[in-house]
Each structure stands twice: as C-alpha cells, then as structure tokens.
Amino acid sequence: MTSAGPGRPRKQQPVRPGATARDEILDAASELFTSQGFANTSTRAIADAVGIRQSSLYHHFGTKDDILAELLDGTVAGGLAFASAVHGGPPPSDPRTAAARLHAVALYDGTQLCNARWNLGVLYHLPEARAPRFRRFMDDRRQLRQLYRELGQTVEEFAPAGPQGASSCGDLLFRLVESLINLRADGLVGADSALETADAGLVLAGMAAELDEVRAMSAGLIRKFG
The missing domain is CATH 1.10.10.60 (Homeodomain-like)
Structure with missing residues (x-):
C-alpha cells in the first residue's frame, strides 16, 4: 500500500522526503x-x-521488526544487484579487467554506504539483525560477500601476490568497504573515501602499477551496470 486509507488522517503536512x-x-x-x-x-x-x-x-x-527488515534489505539490495551484474558479464581475459570488476563492485557498494541519507550500516551490528526474522538480509549479505570473494579469486589468477596475497583480496575488500560504516559514524568519511577504499584493495592485491587504468575500466562498468 502506498498511502493511508480513509480514517487514517495525517496530523500535519508531510515533513519527510518520500513519495508515499x-x-x-x-x-x-x-x-x-x-x-x-x-x-x-x-x-x-x-x-x-x-x-x-x-x-x-x-x-x-x-511491527517495528517489519520496518527494520525493509531497511536492512535496502542496504544490501543495490550492491548485490550491481555485483551480480558485473560478475555475470564476460570472463576477464587480462589482470586489469579482472581487477576492474572487483574495484567497480567495491566502489559502487562503498559509495552507497557513504552517500545514503542515513548511515544504516550501523544496524548490521544490532543483535536483532541476527534473528531468523531477518534471514533474507543475512542471506543477501552472505551472497554479496561471496561475489567479492569470487571476483577476488579471478584477480588472483592474474595478479602477483601483494603484501596480503591476492587470494585474500576479495574478502579483505569486502571488510574494508564495510569499515566505511564505522568511519562514517565517527565523521571520518570524505568525498573520496569510497574510491580510496576500492583502490586500497587493489594495491594490496599487487595492482598498484595498473591502478589508473583499472579505475577507468571500473568507471565504465559503473556506467554500464549502475
């Protein structure tokens, strides 16, 4: 339903953004x-x-749980849809293309976490979020993390091991992106934070020398699938 029916009048004119x-x-x-x-x-x-x-x-x-469920689902849905589209594209044939896919997913995901009107990622830490009622959110978050891992494994096939080893770059980058939630809560997120985070994951994977080209290819993927 998109609006209150008869007998449910509003006390005042709308004061919040939103079509409904x-x-x-x-x-x-x-x-x-x-x-x-x-x-x-x-x-x-x-x-x-x-x-x-x-x-x-x-x-x-x-219930209040129904509100929380919709908010939690919304924090993951966009990033998961984008990651699925990128992951489902043609397999990469060179290290820069492989790295660009992972970079694009991290940049898109991080940008959403940084730029959303409210820092809803802090809700991930609620004990209530682990309840069966919110299984869809937890399943979607696990699926998103798995896509990071698989994209990172593709980078591993091409890239030399960095300080942490390219084999861990997908999971590491997922953790780095989610760290933006706490940085935002502390007032430490800036306009370039999402890009810097995506860059950091690729540097740790040993792709520092190719970073400029990877960034350009990543931007193209975001224009295509975002």
Missing part, C-alpha cells in the same frame, strides 16, 4: 534507529516524527 507515507515512515525510522538505537525507538516516536497517528503506521507496517 511508507517512504516517510522508513526515513523517520532510519533517523531514529541510527541516532538513538532500535530498542530505544518506539513506533509512536516514528509516527510522531512523520506526523501521523500510530494507528496509521500500523496500516503500512505490522
């Missing part, structure tokens, strides 16, 4: 969950932040 009341609820919940915590946020507080009655919120989401 549901979008506004998600935006308010995002702010409150990331600023004061999931457990400390009530559905009444979310409704008040949107300017609707609490009963209207339940018209869109049955």
